[in-house]
Structures are given as C-alpha cells and as structure tokens.
Amino acid sequence: MKYSHRLSDAVHILTYIGASEIVEDDLSSRAIAGSINSNPSLVRRLMSSLKNAGLITSEPGRAAVSLSKPTNEITLLDVYKAIEEPDLFHVDEETNQQCPIGANIQSALHKAYNEVQQQAESEMSKITLADIVKDVVDGNKKTLS
C-alpha cells in the first residue's frame, strides 16, 4: 500500500471532531466527508475502526460523534494502530530455507525492522491530536486575519 491515505483521513476525522468549533457544528458523516472530499461511507468505515479502538463514541441514528478522550491524550500512534497494518516494513516470508542466506535473512530483517518500528512508534506517541488541532486552528486564524 503505497498510495494509501487512510491514516491521514482518520486523523482528519478526529481533527474535524476536535476542532468542530471552527466549522459549522454538523458532525454527520456526510459533513465530514465534505471536508475530506470523499464520501460518507468511507468516513463511516474509518469511524468504525476508530470506535473499536476506543477513540470516539457514537450512536446509531444520531449525528453526534464525540472524542472519547481529550485531544492531548490521543496520539498519532493510537490512530495508526486503530487504522493501519501494524508493521511499516514486511519481511519476505518465502525465502529459500535450503540456502544459508535465505534461511537466516528473515530473522535478521525482523530484528532490524523492529528497531526502526520502535523509533517510529515512539515518535508517533509524542504527537497528539491536540498538536494537530492547534496547527489547523492556527492556520485558519492566519487565513482569516
């Protein structure tokens, strides 16, 4: 998945909810889809994952989604784990076990990838939805002034 922007759209949804004071107060999937320039079904599917991860609260029939936690307690890592595959890189699991290289490269790569993954996740855990919302709100103020 190289051309995916699921994570971006999921953050967009959370930002929309968290910064709803600067938009018309319509939190329907249709209104959020309008902001993303996508469609309500995509939004509802992403929201389903966010809901399963405990990041948002919603009810059938009511356009009344809300964040389950304050924006400074929702990290980029939380969204990543709710939405994306767990691993940034993938080991080729089909290497030739009869070859000394093929038989040992998988564990060597897993070890290397784990180190990169940990650093990336550590950084993601430092970035909160509050940071994103602030950047968006500040950017909007700048436009208005």
Place this chain on the structure above:
Amino acid sequence: MKYSHRLSDAVHILTYIGASEIVEDDLSSRAIAGSINSNPSLVRRLMSSLKNAGLITSEPGRAAVSLSKPTNEITLLDVYKAIEEPDLFHVDEETNQQCPIGANIQSALHKAYNEVQQQAESEMSKITLADIVKDVVDGNKKTLS
C-alpha cells in the same frame, strides 16, 4: 503498498553478495533468485536500482556483481532510498480547501509525518549491511554446529 517486500528482497540481494563466502560462489541473478525464491528478472530489476544508487557494481554479460562499498558503510537507509518511495505515510492531497479543516490539515500532517520520518530514517542509518550479514552468518554457524 502495504504487502510489498521489495526492501527485504533488496537487502537479501546485498546480503547474498556480502556473505557470498558462505554460499556457493555463484553471483548470477539466477542463483540469487534461487535464494529469494523468486525469479531472475525481479532480481535484475532490483539490482538496477541498487546500481543506480551506487551500492553495487556490475557489468553486462558477466555474473560478477560486487558491493561498491564495505558492508559497514552501506546502511538500511541507503537501501530504503534506493528502492522505496521516499515517504512512509501519505497526506491526502484532495481535501476540501473551502473547509477550514480541509484547508489546513495537509500542512499539519506533513509536519507530523516529517517528524516520524526523520526518526525512522535516523534509526535506519544506524543499521548497516555489516549488521545484517553478521546476523545471517552467525545464524548459519548455529545451524551447522
């Protein structure tokens, strides 16, 4: 691309070259493909990218590829940049510019993603081909003993 193992296969190729003393000394694309359990054409295409990045040296007609640098001077980051798209995450570039959120989310996400990218790349630059080769060779010794 989510299910890609191009990076793993590229590291596999470099490891095969760098640890060729523990395999039969055949460095043809056919032999390397045999270790990956793939096909020679894929190997040659990846090698083409590795060659463009200055990591390996090869000549048409001769099965005599070699590393352009010592294994401890080739990092995982070098391979990543030679093979993969530059960005781990992708910003949705189609957001609604008429919406305060849609108009400002892109730059906020770019900023956040850049921080994660930098940490990941920093970690990748610390992992060298020498580390991978060592793990593979050690793993092989363990099997033989």
Place this chain on the structure above:
DNA sequence: TTAACCTGTTATCTTATATGTAACATGTTA
C-alpha cells in the same frame, strides 16, 4: 567462431489493496 551463458530492459498477466459508490437494515427525531 560459435554455443552457452550472462546482464539490462521492457512488456504482459495476475493478484492484492485502497478507494468510490451504492444499497440496506436499523435507530432517531421532529
């Protein structure tokens, strides 16, 4: 010099995935 091998490149096919879109069961509200 010729047969057998190789590299480097391109093209095609298949498969996996993301997204767009529609549909529908069901809940909510005025």
Place this chain on the structure above:
DNA sequence: TAACATGTTACATATAAGATAACAGGTTAA
C-alpha cells in the same frame, strides 16, 4: 410517519507489486 442518521456489506475501479516471458546485446570458453 417522513426525513435523516449510523453501521455494515457488496461491488466496481484504479493502482501497485510480483511472476513471468522475451529480447537485444555483452562475455566466455571450447
């Protein structure tokens, strides 16, 4: 009861990775 919402599923389309084949041209050894 009409209008609108969510939550879920199904399907079509677009994109990308990988498998495979083909071929022009270089290399090597008998």
